[in-house]
Amino acid sequence: MNIQRLLAMAYKETLQVWRDPRSLAVALLMPLMQMGLLGYGVSLDIKHVPLCVYDQENSQASRSVVDAFTASSWFTISRTIGSEAGIRSAMNHGECAAAIVIPVDFSRTLAATGSAPVQAIFDATDVNTTNIAMGYVQGVVAQINATTDARWDASHGVQPSLVGQVDLEPSVWFNETLESRNFIIPGVVAVILALVGAQLTSLTISREWERGTMEQLISTPVTPLEVMFGKLIPYFAIGLLDAAFCLAVAAFWFRVPFRGSIGILFVTTALFDLVVLGIGYLISVRIRNQLGASQVALLLTMLPTTLLSGYTFPIDQMPAPIRALTLIVYSRYYVTILRAIFLKGSGLADLWTPVLGLVAYAAIIIWLAARAFRKHL
Amino acid sequence: MITESNESAVAVRGLTKDFGPVRAVRNVDLAVARGEIFGLVGPDGAGKTTIMRMLAAVLRPDAGEIVVDGVDVVAEAERAKLHLSYMPQRFGLYEDLTIAENIFFYGALFGVPRGERIARSQELLEAAGLLPFRRRLAGQLSGGMKQKLGLICALIHTPRVLLLDEPTTGVDPVSRRDFWAILYNLRESGVTIVLSTAYMDEAERCSRLALLHGGQIRRCDTPQHLKEAMPGALLAIAATHPRDVRDAVSGRPGVLGALLMGDRVHVRVDDAERRIPELRAAIADQGIADAVIAPAEPGIEDVFVALLGEETPHEP
Numbered sequence: 001m002n003i004q005r006l007l008a009m010a011y012k013e014t015l016q017v018w019r020d021p022r023s024l025a026v027a028l029l030m031p032l033m034q035m036g037l038l039g040y041g042v043s044l045d046i047k048h049v050p051l052c053v054y055d056q057e058n059s060q061a062s063r064s065v066v067d068a069f070t071a072s073s074w075f076t077i078s079r080t081i082g083s084e085a086g087i088r089s090a091m092n093h094g095e096c097a098a099a100i101v102i103p104v105d106f107s108r109t110l111a112a113t114g115s116a117p118v119q120a121i122f123d124a125t126d127v128n129t130t131n132i133a134m135g136y137v138q139g140v141v142a143q144i145n146a147t148t149d150a151r152w153d154a155s156h157g158v159q160p161s162l163v164g165q166v167d168l169e170p171s172v173w174f175n176e177t178l179e180s181r182n183f184i185i186p187g188v189v190a191v192i193l194a195l196v197g198a199q200l201t202s203l204t205i206s207r208e209w210e211r212g213t214m215e216q217l218i219s220t221p222v223t224p225l226e227v228m229f230g231k232l233i234p235y236f237a238i239g240l241l242d243a244a245f246c247l248a249v250a251a252f253w254f255r256v257p258f259r260g261s262i263g264i265l266f267v268t269t270a271l272f273d274l275v276v277l278g279i280g281y282l283i284s285v286r287i288r289n290q291l292g293a294s295q296v297a298l299l300l301t302m303l304p305t306t307l308l309s310g311y312t313f314p315i316d317q318m319p320a321p322i323r324a325l326t327l328i329v330y331s332r333y334y335v336t337i338l339r340a341i342f343l344k345g346s347g348l349a350d351l352w353t354p355v356l357g358l359v360a361y362a363a364i365i366i367w368l369a370a371r372a373f374r375k376h377l
Numbered sequence: 378m379i380t381e382s383n384e385s386a387v388a389v390r391g392l393t394k395d396f397g398p399v400r401a402v403r404n405v406d407l408a409v410a411r412g413e414i415f416g417l418v419g420p421d422g423a424g425k426t427t428i429m430r431m432l433a434a435v436l437r438p439d440a441g442e443i444v445v446d447g448v449d450v451v452a453e454a455e456r457a458k459l460h461l462s463y464m465p466q467r468f469g470l471y472e473d474l475t476i477a478e479n480i481f482f483y484g485a486l487f488g489v490p491r492g493e494r495i496a497r498s499q500e501l502l503e504a505a506g507l508l509p510f511r512r513r514l515a516g517q518l519s520g521g522m523k524q525k526l527g528l529i530c531a532l533i534h535t536p537r538v539l540l541l542d543e544p545t546t547g548v549d550p551v552s553r554r555d556f557w558a559i560l561y562n563l564r565e566s567g568v569t570i571v572l573s574t575a576y577m578d579e580a581e582r583c584s585r586l587a588l589l590h591g592g593q594i595r596r597c598d599t600p601q602h603l604k605e606a607m608p609g610a611l612l613a614i615a616a617t618h619p620r621d622v623r624d625a626v627s628g629r630p631g632v633l634g635a636l637l638m639g640d641r642v643h644v645r646v647d648d649a650e651r652r653i654p655e656l657r658a659a660i661a662d663q664g665i666a667d668a669v670i671a672p673a674e675p676g677i678e679d680v681f682v683a684l685l686g687e688e689t690p691h692e693p
Binding site for chain 2: 002004005007009012016019020212213214216217219220222223375376377
């Protein structure tokens with residue numbers, strides 16, 4: 001490899017990216033847009049579930065139940081309803097995802113027996129939300145029970161028992177505030193790198209074919225390796241800059257806790273960058289028009305990275321064949337590493353398997369890319 | 378091994394290339410001496426571009442040998458590229474780079490040291506009259522300026538063999554004249570030039586020509602010899618309606634061919650002395666009164682047409 005030719009190639013490619021508004025937009029605006037969109041838009045937490053209340057009794061006891069729901073940040077009372085049919089219509093209009101019905105003899109039953117039923121109705125069209133909302137309702141009800149039990153015991157002269165009571169005190173590690181944002185955002189970096197890196201490089205060779213500059217280029221003594229590395233250098237730099245930007249936004253703007261080593265983060269990010277650039281370059285060599293190349297790049301990078309990397313959908317919960325498929329999805333290794341570094345502060349000792357996966361992937365892709373480009377028509 | 382590689386700048390033997398069922402180039406032999414301006418002449422589809430691409434080592438031949446400047450192009454394509462230079466038919470430089478950036482890029486790819494690159498590009502830009510435009514993007518240049526830029530990029534590493542595929546197609550006449558002035562200068566400095574062209578007037582400027590048709594070389598000689606070897610004699614008939622004249626004389630005894638050339642008809646006959654009166658009578662019979670018949674010097678186009686029988690590659 002000749003350094004002068006390599007640098008000339010890299011310099012020429014840099015000039016071209018700099019002068020191409022579309023490439024520049026992909027390189028600079030895309031990360032900003034994606035970070036905002038995914039950082040603010042994607043959240044798996046369900047808060048403020050709209051709730052309808054049908055309080056048939058409207059007593060002090062029943063109102064305290066409603067108050068308990070109002071007080072929790074999980075629910076927002078969207079409407080108070082006067083009939084069974086009203087619940088159905090409210091759900092049909094999307095005014096609530098859940099409803100509670102307090103029966104007309106609620107306080108009487110409660111006073112007599114120490115326990116009284118409350119009905120909860122869910123709109124289960126969105127199963128995921130329903131499951132979570134059901135959990136929330138149980139949580140609120142448990143709170144109500146604790147307070148009413150204590151009151152009932154007191155009013156009936158029963159001493160609260162001090163022994164024989166088991167309390168579960170859950171303790172959450174690594175993402176203490178249980179914010180799904182902390183879980184999502186590190187993965188966003190992988191999505192952006194995959195998108196930007198492969199999009200830009202997928203155009204690099206196909207552009208030369210499309211614009212008719214390839215014939216002249218291959219008539220020079222430049223070698224395929226010089227073409228490949230020369231072309232990848234500027235995109236590699238852009239990828240690292242974009243990654244640095246996204247990681248900074250993740251840590252300082254979204255305040256995702258960062259506990260690991262910057263060194264490992266840098267090395268693994270560079271490896272992942274190499275993989276996506278290599279994939280983009282391979283596509284570019286194979287498909288000689290820019291539009292086709294960028295479409296295929298999108299298909300081979302964005303899709304597996306969003307769906308199969310564990311970035312949004314947990315890999316353990318996928319069916320076995322799909323889970324096996326994720327082993328060839330390079331982004332799963334990087335997403336695993338990102339989360340571990342950010343939230344757990346894991347070091348190389350814990351991460352050697354996914355790191356090795358990335359290394360192997362980068363080596364294979366670059367080897368294939370180096371052999372793909374042929375210097376003849 | 379090809380023995381004449383010592384004398385020839387370009388030596389080709391048995392060159393063949395098929396594109397599927399199309400036999401683009403068939404068994405072509407060529408020998409171009411050092412310092413020649415050698416022309417590949419033929420209509421579109423004759424195989425000119427395919428031959429040029431194989432000479433430039435950007436297309437692999439199916440069969441045959443190519444030796445350029447002593448290097449076997451088929452076996453050692455990359456080594457051959459060091460000393461040859463190729464300008465494709467379609468403008469192949471980067472339109473989003475300036476003139477200076479394009480020259481610098483190609484200079485670097487050909488391994489020209491930085492200092493030398495600056496000096497030589499200055500010199501070439503000056504000679505081509507492009508110095509004031511060196512910061513202009515290549516995409517904003519006129520056709521003639523683009524061709525000159527292409528030539529400069531091809532010359533930045535002082536090649537020994539220059540391959541130009543239809544270099545002046547789509548270039549205005551003044552730029553074409555400038556372009557040829559540069560080519561003559563290059564020949565003076567010992568560069569061998571192989572160019573393809575569909576322009577017959579341009580073919581006349583070459584030191585030797587290969588007349589190409591259907592992927593084969595039909596004749597290869599100097600323009601003068603080609604003309605002398607043309608069978609029969611040439612008559613030029615000027616008239617206001619040359620098309621009618623052509624129709625009047627075509628197919629008459631002794632007429633070997635009739636070709637429209639602007640406001641006149643070039644008629645090739647077996648014997649000028651004998652046929653002039655006959656043709657004059659035939660034209661008069663058709664009611665054409667203003668026709669003037671005179672013997673004429675054949676051009677390359679006449680030679681080409683004579684060669685290909687009644688086929689007329691450039692009839693409008």
